[in-house]
Amino acid sequence: MTSERNLSWTHVGAIVVLAALWLSMLLLGTGSVDQTIYRAMYVGGDPVLVGIARFFTELGEPTFLIAAGVACWLWLWYAGRARLGLVLLAIALLGRGLSQIQKYWFGRPRPDLNEHLVLVKTQSFPSGHANSSMIFFLTLALALAGGTKWARPAAVAAILTSLCVGTSRVMLGVHWPSDVIGGWSFGLLWVLLTLRPAERLFAGPRVSAPKR
Numbered sequence: 077m078t079s080e081r082n083l084s085w086t087h088v089g090a091i092v093v094l095a096a097l098w099l100s101m102l103l104l105g106t107g108s109v110d111q112t113i114y115r116a117m118y119v120g121g122d123p124v125l126v127g128i129a130r131f132f133t134e135l136g137e138p139t140f141l142i143a144a145g146v147a148c149w150l151w152l153w154y155a156g157r158a159r160l161g162l163v164l165l166a167i168a169l170l171g172r173g174l175s176q177i178q179k180y181w182f183g184r185p186r187p188d189l190n191e192h193l194v195l196v197k198t199q200s201f202p203s204g205h206a207n208s209s210m211i212f213f214l215t216l217a218l219a220l221a222g223g224t225k226w227a228r229p230a231a232v233a234a235i236l237t238s239l240c241v242g243t244s245r246v247m248l249g250v251h252w253p254s255d256v257i258g259g260w261s262f263g264l265l266w267v268l269l270t271l272r273p274a275e276r277l278f279a280g281p282r283v284s285a286p287k288r
Contacts, residue, residue, distance in 0.1 A: 087268060094265040098258050102182065102201060105254030111189065113253045117246045118190050126193055129244040133194060136205030136241035141168065141212050148216060164215055171211040171266040175204045175259065186250060193248040203251045203259035206242030210263030213237050218271060238263070 119125035134140060145165045152161030176198070184201035186192070198204070213234035221230035242260055245251040 087272070091265060091268050094261045094268070097261040098202070098265065101254040101258035101261065105201065105252055105258070106184065106187075110252045110254050111187075114187055114189060114246060114249075117243070117253070118249050119247045120190055120193060120249060125247065129247040130194065132240045132244040133205060133248060135237065136209040136245075138172065138204070138208065141172070141208050145169070145212065160219060164219055167215050167266070167270050168208065168212045171263065171270075172204065172208045174266070175202055175207040175262065178202055178262075179204070184252075184255070187252050190249040192250050194250060196250045200251060201255045201258055202262055203242055203245050203255045205245050206238065206251075206256045206259030207263040207266075209241040210235070210238040210260050211266055214264070214267050215271060218267070 119129060145168050149158070149161035149165050152158060152164075179199040179201065182201050183199050186196060186200045214231060217230035217234040218227065221227045238260065242251075242256040245256055246253050
């Protein structure tokens with residue numbers, strides 16, 4: 077009971093910290109620190125780094141994540157875990173939608189200190205790539221590997237992938253560092269808020285795969 081209570085307080089503490097980090101990135105972003113880090117990370121003069129950044133930014137593209145989410149749902153449906161697949165897809169899509177709402181609500185302009193190395197159409201805060209990749213990869217890792225010896229390695233791999241995706245957005249000149257940190261923090265916050273309640277659905281009866 078004590079360990080469960082401590083875990084609950086840790087969960088609440090993490091939510092508070094992530095919310096505070098998100099808010100600080102919103103209020104304090106685009107200043108001198110943001111600009112200095114942005115200039116240091118921009119890779120416009122290096123074709124190799126531009127190629128690497130573009131590769132990782134593709135992993136956070138909405139088309140890729142939606143297609144990957146649908147593919148995961150189909151695979152889980154075939155494996156008799158259709159409910160889990162639907163919950164994962166819903167968490168990812170709702171998180172992405174909330175990120176887009178924030179962009180239009182806050183209306184932060186994109187950085188214009190350097191040329192944008194990929195096409196962008198929406199506002200800047202928070203980074204949708206950082207947010208969506210964190211939600212999708214981490215939710216998938218925790219849901220599929222939770223309770224196994226692979227849970228921690230899977231979570232670490234998911235977070236590292238999202239870190240690469242978000243970093244690529246600054247390297248390509250289309251986001252302030254604070255946009256990316258805000259995206260990561262909101263993504264982690266969304267996972268913490270939604271994954272635990274969803275565990276009740278994960279534990280629900282499995283849906284059998286169709287007979288052949």
